[in-house]
Amino acid sequence: MTTKDSQFAKGDTLTVTIDTLATGGKALTRLDGMVIFMDRGLPGQTVEVKITKKKKRFAEAVLSKVISDAPDQITPRCGHFGTCGGCLWQNMEYSKQLEWKKRFVSDSLSRIAGAQDLEINDPIPSPDTFYYRNKMEFAFGDKQGDITVGLRRYGTHNVVDLQECYLQTEHTMEILDLVREFVNSTPALTAYDPNTRRGYLRFLVIRETKHTNQCMVQIITCKDTTNGDQQHRAIRQLGQLLQERMNVTTFIHSLRTHTSQVAYGEKTYVVLGQKSLTEVLSFENGMPSLSLASHADGFFQVNTDATARLYGTAIDLAELSGTEKVWDLYCGVGGIALSAAPNASEVFGMEITPQAIASANENAKINNIENVRFVSGDVRSALENESSKPDVVFVDPPRSGMNQEVVDLIMERTPQRIIYVSCDPATQARDIATLSALYTVTAVQPVDLFPQTAHIENIIRLDLTN
Template identity: 35%
Template sequence: MSLKKGQVINLEIESTAFKGKGIAKHDGIAVFVPGTAPGDTVEARIVRKKKKFREAKVLEILDPSPIRITPTCSHASTCGGCTWQHIPYEKQLEFKEQHVRDHMERIAGLDPDIVQTIIGCDRSLYYRNKMEYSFGTRRWLSDEEIQADKFVDDSGFAAGLHAPGRYDKILNLRECHLQDPISYRLLDFVRNYCKEHSIPAFDTHEKTGFMRHLVIRTSHHTDDLMVNFVTYKDDADIIQPLANALQENFPEITTIINNINDQPNPTAVGRYENVIYGPGYIVDNIGQHSFKIDANAFFQTNTRQAEKLYSVAKEYADLKSGSKLFDLYCGVGTLTLFMADSVEKAVGIELVDVAIKNAKFNARENSVENTEFVLGDMKDTFNEPFLEKYGRPDCIITDPPRSGMHPDVVQQLSDLAVDTLVYVSCNPSTMARDLKELKNNYHIEQVQPVDMFPQTYHIETVARCTEKVST
């Protein structure tokens, strides 16, 4: 029987897929069902029909899985921030490790036994050092409101996280357990202040309004706390009183920034920024080094776990004194500096100019003199002229964005065939895709999963690759 869109069926969830969805089979067809756990029996409606699979939405959990638990957060079933709060953390780790194994075998064509036992996180809640909240004029309605017989108004001022798959609807948060509790308190204060003072949220359809995002950065090793307002306009008459009210009610704040994004893009990065209070950055540590972090600079979201991740990368790099290291996609230089004491020279490359400025500052602040940082797009910068200028490296570390490396960069790495290549990734599927090409010239020896994001399906992985020697 062909499963049609809108059809309601009962399903037994057998396993989990990447992106956290449960998998069931119905007449040999795979059905992906978000918000489920292996062992659940559910009533679900087919919401999307594809040639080889279907996607469904849970209507009712008929028989809960033995492993299912009650989520900590009341928003867990509707919020896109935590997809696995209904699954015990030890089971989350099992599923993530298996996902990495599946990707290495199915996509990269590698032996899944090269995948090591996953390194878990000491904290499964309140682990993030950054939260990016959004404002909007339309809030996401709960299932109860949607199913109500009476009209429910979804307009007004909403502050929280985007509803899954919706850029124009905001889940109006009443709680959040991903960052230090002060993060939600700040969000709630700003939301109430804006409503009381008639400060409008940005309307994505009309391109009007003011408040777009609230970004909170906290430091694990210091007491620094950044509040970053992302607004549609530059208006000190609105921002300054709000900043004053925040300082009065939250003396823990060490800096306040206003990023102005007057463009149609939905990002929380402004075309320019104003420092309203404090130095305009926070400082945190990884290992023995401290790092300056600007509002728009990349920094690992889980500071405690980043130290474990970098220790794995350093072990895999097996650096020797007198050697040369390249760090591709270096961000603010965290990995570069973490490795610098073991090499003669370390060179970082990064596309974001503010990150390069931070990296150079961080090197100076930590009295690290054997590093150099280069601004440029990796596919255009990491080329023969670059190698002629900086020489051939003994080891390369690459930590690309979720999309993985550009094919030109993969080809350059493959042709270069350095002694050791360490690939750090936040997306095992794109890592596996790149490793499939790199394995022609490298032995892919080990892959180590490191969980940086409890309660979600996301997983970091580190691969150790060594040059294939011709015989």
């Protein structure tokens, strides 16, 4: 329903009732043949929205306020909910979150891959629905002269000065509070402003292990423009304070000159402690536990115990007998490759990031696994240069999915089985549509690594069609 005629325009404010959710978590309603996508909301809520885009058959809008709650809505745990962009679904029961995530997977495969009537298994839940993240990226900001530190305000680049957060650990918030206190009491330190491109402090990244009691803090800044490197020296003092009072085991200072707002430094210096953290994955299916080291810029899944469920499920679906030659494309620090190695003849891992491959090789040594080899470089080039033929291929690409050339090269080698792990059901479905020329989907298993959000990991097994 609406308080205005359906001939609305960009900039208009409407009152509507949300009908359903679209893949990715956007809310949706229909108005006289026009679909309106909203940036957030729950089915059953009556909301006020502002139209930001209008096309022939659909419009996009941002939610301004909730007028009435959904019937099954719950009270969010965090006081920042609705303002902070870190969570989308804290006002939805976890069981309902899993139902919607399963529907997202089903809708993507049906709509994009044309895969009808597939049996989608119920999502494997995260062992923890709060305090589950092992890594958080916080940004610095400025509010009337005070330096803030937290997450981005929903839909903007402004920073919410976090006083509470339930995604990582309570220890993380203690570190955040100490950093905030220190930077505000140190005159030489200023927050970077992406609009003026001035300021020093850019990002704070906190990584914690769940089972080995390690903590890495990384400060990402601009270059020091003060006399006598006052800013850099203050950062070293902060590292010492964190080590003494917060049991931080590694402190890293990274420099970023590029203006894009990404928590990554072009130059990285280990100020205190070791260059990496080591975590232990314990599996529920009888597989031997796995120790994985990761550097500051190495990719590691953010939910440790759910990752063990993800990798264990992927290995189970592969049904390795011990004789197979296995490829692990986009292997990261080697988690899937090393999990597969005890039940494979040989394993070959490929990853574009040299630091990740260094960690993968280190992890092979840590776990005394010898039947693996890792190559750093573009996956497409690595495939073109690899002469062997795999029996089983694991792929876990970035959110954008696989490059078409990579899909073609995999199909040229005709492995008997492909285990496709993805954090985006839509791009996964796109690749499945191409692979279906030679392969049949035989299993679909979502695994939830991201409670309180609309994101879902999904594993698809494909078997070569005879």
